[in-house]
Amino acid sequence: MDNRPGDLVKEGRTKLFVIKKKKSVKGPSSRDQMPFYNPSMELNRDVSVLVNQWFLDRSKHHVHLLDGLAASGIRGIRLANELTGDFDVTINDWNSESVTLILQNVQKNSLKNISVFQKDLNYLLSERRFHSIDIDPFGSPVYFFDVAVRSVYNHGILACTATDTAALCGVYPQVCYRRYGAWPLHSVSMHEIGLRILLGCLCREAAKYDRGIEPVLSYTTDHYIRLYIQIINGKNAANKSMEQYASIPAKDIPLVIDNTGQVGPLWLGKLQKKPVLQxxxxxxxxxxxxxxxxxxxxxxxxxxxxxxxxxxxxxxxxxxxxxxxxxxxxxxxxxxxxxxxxxxxxxxxxxxxxxxxxxxxxxxxxx
The missing domain is CATH 3.30.56.70 (N2,N2-dimethylguanosine tRNA methyltransferase, C-terminal domain)
Structure with missing residues (x-):
């Protein structure tokens, strides 16, 4: 990337330089060497700001936030610029082009509460711990689950986006089984099934380390699945979570007929904390x-x-x-x-x- 700062955009209360694609993209963008700005994911980032502000408002200590796969860095920069409370933000991406752009925007917004790294995310998570971790990859986030559920502090937030909806929603069931160890179902409820498979996978990963999960906020769109969970320490929390992790007969899902197979294992508990939503x-x-x-x-x-x-x-x-x-x-x-x-x-x-x-x-x- 040359030294030109790119286009100036505003999201929330934050102005920053971005690189725009010539052709607009609906939903998550494709994998690219350049850290392109995707305006269609603004809602996704807006929810991040709100959830992390809710988390900060209830924290009694200094909070470490991580934007782990930052790309343009807009999520982490918005967190640093728009949140209030006692916190710092770590922004990370493996791409040198991304890091250059992120540093330009840190300087533009005169932000002092940010650290910027160019590391493999699994390596960074094995080095440090955080109270709130955001994983927003191109494709599946599953490759980061094992280390992420260990890196987040007790009662901390783990947020992730999955854009491999074709696998999670049953278009490619073998791919879903390889990645998540669960069988999906291409049906009316396929997006909810995919979301529950993603949660179930996180539940299983956390339980290996005697940790449980509590979904805080989960939703899907046509293009991605997004969830926020709290990680809870202890065997009892892990056991309680695993009680919600099971396979079910496909015929038990509404509007599924003449299917004798199994779906899952997947998360069968609640997907939201209603008081938190309020x-x-x-x-x-x-x-x-x-x-x-x-x-x-x-x-x-x-x-x-x-x-x-x-x-x-x-x-x-x-x-x-x-x-x-x-x-x-x-x-x-x-x-x-x-x-x-x-x-x-x-x-x-x-x-x-x-x-x-x-x-x-x-x-x-x-x-």
């Missing part, structure tokens, strides 16, 4: 975040489905199966709630709903 929404209300409208909707849906059972139905697929015209969501919710069942929206799809009602009751509502 606190993060309070932070959002006073934030200077460009994706605020999208995040209000996302957090509302995550909070709504936080206590719902795993997996979901969609009105379109269920109506197609039953050969009926799909009723409105309002009608479905009213009828199921009047019968005493839980029913919620889900962030996975606008036509999806979660419920603890058995299929025969749902069928009756649809007909």
């Amino acid at each position: 606190e993060i929404r309070t932070l959002l209300s006073t934030s200077e975040i460009h994706t605020k409208h999208q995040l209000w909707k996302l957090f509302y849906l995550l909070e709504d489905e936080a206590d719902a059972p795993p997996f979901f139905y969609t009105t379109n697929d269920l109506s197609s199966l039953l050969k009926v015209t799909p009723p409105t969501m309002e009608f479905i919710f009213e009828r199921l709630r009047n019968k005493g069942y839980i029913v919620t929206h889900t962030h996975y799809t606008p036509t999806g709903f979660k419920t603890n009602a058995p299929l025969d009751v749902i069928t009756e509502v649809f007909k």
Whole structure:
């Protein structure tokens, strides 16, 4: 990269120089030697700012934050510039082009609470420990799980992004099995299954070292899976987590027919901490975040489905199966709630709903 600083952009309250691709990319970008800026991942980074601020607000000690695979460095620089509290940020990337750009932006923003490294992430995590670790790779984060679950402090945050959704969602089941030791299922619930496989893999890795996991916030989009977990020390925490880690018959997943196989092992526990979501929404209300409208909707849906059972139905697929015209969501919710069942929206799809009602009751509502 030459010495030109590139294009100036603003995310949140942070201005920084970036290298833009000539052609815009929807979702995570492809692997490249240059640390290109991907504006479509702004929401992902906005959530990082909010979750880490929530974490800092509850910390009683100095906090070490890590942006482990920084690329353009925008996530770590935003954390350093926008968070308040007693903390420092380590930004790391193996690419010298990335490090050059990151250092330019550290200087531009006059940031004193940042350390910048050019190291293999596994090596860095084996050298140091952190209270909050963010792993946002191109592809699968699984190659960093073993050392990451050991490097994070007790009750610390481990955040990761997985963009290998074709594997996790069952398009390439053998790839998923090789990477995560679990069988996916290409179905209506494939994104939730993929998210739960990712959590299950982390649960298993942490348990090897007598550590448990507690999902704080988890969500998916068409292009990636994103999760934040807390790591909890102790055999009891590990055992409690492993109770939520199991394989299930494919036929137990809504709208799966004539499949005698198994799915998983995967995480079957809760995906969110509802009180944390409520606190993060309070932070959002006073934030200077460009994706605020999208995040209000996302957090509302995550909070709504936080206590719902795993997996979901969609009105379109269920109506197609039953050969009926799909009723409105309002009608479905009213009828199921009047019968005493839980029913919620889900962030996975606008036509999806979660419920603890058995299929025969749902069928009756649809007909």
